[in-house]
Amino acid sequence: MNLFVASLLAALAGARSQCISQNDAMAPPASPDLTPLNDFGINLFRKVVSPSKNFIFSPFSVWSALTLTYFGSNGNTKSQMEQVLRLTNREDALATFKAVENIYTSRNNNYTIDTANRIYATETLTLKDCLQQVFSDKLKMLNFSNVDLVVETVNQFVSTTTRGKITSIVTPDIVKETAMILVNAIYFKGFWKRKFEAKDTIQRKIFISANEHVMVDMMHQYGEFKYGFSNELDAQVLEMPYRGNGASMYVFLPKDKKTGQELDDMLGRLNPDSLAAALRQLVYEDVVVRFPKFKFDSIVDDELKKALKALGITDLFSGASDLSNFAPRDKIAVSRVIHKAVIEVDEEGAEAAAVTAVIGAVIVSIQPPSPPVNFFCERPFFFAIVDTKLNNIPFMGTFRKP
Ligand SMILES: *[C@@H]1O[C@H](CO)[C@@H](O)[C@H](O)[C@H]1NC(C)=O
Numbered sequence: 321m322n323l324f325v326a327s328l329l330a331a332l333a334g335a336r337s338q339c340i341s342q343n344d345a346m347a348p349p350a351s352p353d354l355t356p357l358n359d360f361g362i363n364l365f366r367k368v369v370s371p372s373k374n375f376i377f378s379p380f381s382v383w384s385a386l387t388l389t390y391f392g393s394n395g396n397t398k399s400q401m402e403q404v405l406r407l408t409n410r411e412d413a414l415a416t417f418k419a420v421e422n423i424y425t426s427r428n429n430n431y432t433i434d435t436a437n438r439i440y441a442t443e444t445l446t447l448k449d450c451l452q453q454v455f456s457d458k459l460k461m462l463n464f465s466n467v468d469l470v471v472e473t474v475n476q477f478v479s480t481t482t483r484g485k486i487t488s489i490v491t492p493d494i495v496k497e498t499a500m501i502l503v504n505a506i507y508f509k510g511f512w513k514r515k516f517e518a519k520d521t522i523q524r525k526i527f528i529s530a531n532e533h534v535m536v537d538m539m540h541q542y543g544e545f546k547y548g549f550s551n552e553l554d555a556q557v558l559e560m561p562y563r564g565n566g567a568s569m570y571v572f573l574p575k576d577k578k579t580g581q582e583l584d585d586m587l588g589r590l591n592p593d594s595l596a597a598a599l600r601q602l603v604y605e606d607v608v609v610r611f612p613k614f615k616f617d618s619i620v621d622d623e624l625k626k627a628l629k630a631l632g633i634t635d636l637f638s639g640a641s642d643l644s645n646f647a648p649r650d651k652i653a654v655s656r657v658i659h660k661a662v663i664e665v666d667e668e669g670a671e672a673a674a675v676t677a678v679i680g681a682v683i684v685s686i687q688p689p690s691p692p693v694n695f696f697c698e699r700p701f702f703f704a705i706v707d708t709k710l711n712n713i714p715f716m717g718t719f720r721k722p
């Protein structure tokens with residue numbers, strides 16, 4: 321039988337028994353360190369990023385969906401997943417999962433990150449009885465012969481969790497082949513600490529290749545931002561914080577060399593070390609920011625399975641799959657992993673956020689400060705939304721053209 325992992329994003333529920341680990345009740349760490357996860361995330365991102373289109377991807381979501389699957393694994397399937405997902409054992413993984421869920425459901429003021437998990441299983445599958453307790457509301461048994469019902473139920477869940485941003489992820493074709501579906505959904509909405517003024521947004525050129533441009537709605541502001549230049553990535557780096565200092569968007573704008581390959585060259589050098597080094601050396605500067613307004617979604621289907629296999633998760637997708645910790649008597653392999661993400665970036669900021677920079681100050685100043693840095697996103701760039709408290713990167717993306 322096939323298991324289908326639909327990954328939009330995630331977090332796992334409280335567990336009380338010894339159902340999926342030796343100690344399901346292990347206390348969640350107050351502040352889980354999600355740094356190891358970024359290794360997995362960046363490696364995976366580089367494998368699945370589209371070479372030609374805008375791309376938005378949540379490695380955290382994929383990690384969450386796979387970790388949920390991991391709780392069902394045994395044997396070689398389990399050790400492969402541990403290695404690739406940077407997990408050590410079920411007890412710790414479960415504690416981390418619970419911690420992440422607690423944090424993302426309780427912290428909710430200046431930005432919103434909603435994650436949710438569901439396992440949908442067909443009524444004919446014999447799951448371990450205790451799973452119903454461990455996963456409580458996360459586990460739903462459905463009649464998978466009734467394809468329309470399953471499609472509607474899963475898509476409704478996804479739509480609710482993403483607040484209507486993603487309205488569908490499964491189709492009847494997908495459900496027909498499946499006995500179990502893992503869905504993991506994420507929604508993020510941040511408000512810029514320093515919002516852009518709508519009146520400053522104008523149509524400007526963005527170079528989509530070395531000598532080809534199109535027009536885009538380009539936002540504009542001048543202010544104090546953390547900024548730096550990464551020699552290793554050969555890119556300007558800007559931090560645009562969301563309200564509350566808990567999350568930021570980091571933008572990586574490769575130096576213009578008129579090749580049209582700058583972004584892809586940079587992605588080739590992107591790894592956990594070069595990323596961390598680039599973020600460490602940012603300092604406050606006066607920056608003139610031009611940043612496009614955009615909204616797009618990405619779906620990764622077959623490429624995701626291929627990439628995960630290339631990283632070392634192979635048994636899970638084959639006849640060698642061992643998910644006996646979920647269903648001891650059924651043979652289940654994962655047939656598909658689908659990931660869909662959406663992003664929308666606009667001027668919106670905190671209501672009445674303080675504007676720190678006063679345009680024109682340079683002119684009247686007796687000792688003019690050094691001229692502002694220009695950060696003009698007028699060519700393709702990479703961005704990462706980082707939860708700076710947990711060092712989690714819920715989203716990574718590239719913008720190539722409007
Ligand atoms: C499951 O759904 C199919 C198709 O709608 C239906 O024929 C069948 O009776 C249902 N099974 C149960 C146990 O309700």
Ligand SMILES: *[C@@H]1O[C@H](CO)[C@@H](O)[C@H](O)[C@H]1NC(C)=O
Nearest residue numbers: 427428429430563564565566
């Ligand atoms: C939300 O933002 C305000 C103002 O920046 C800050 O004082 C507050 O601590 C933030 N709340 C959280 C939970 O981060």
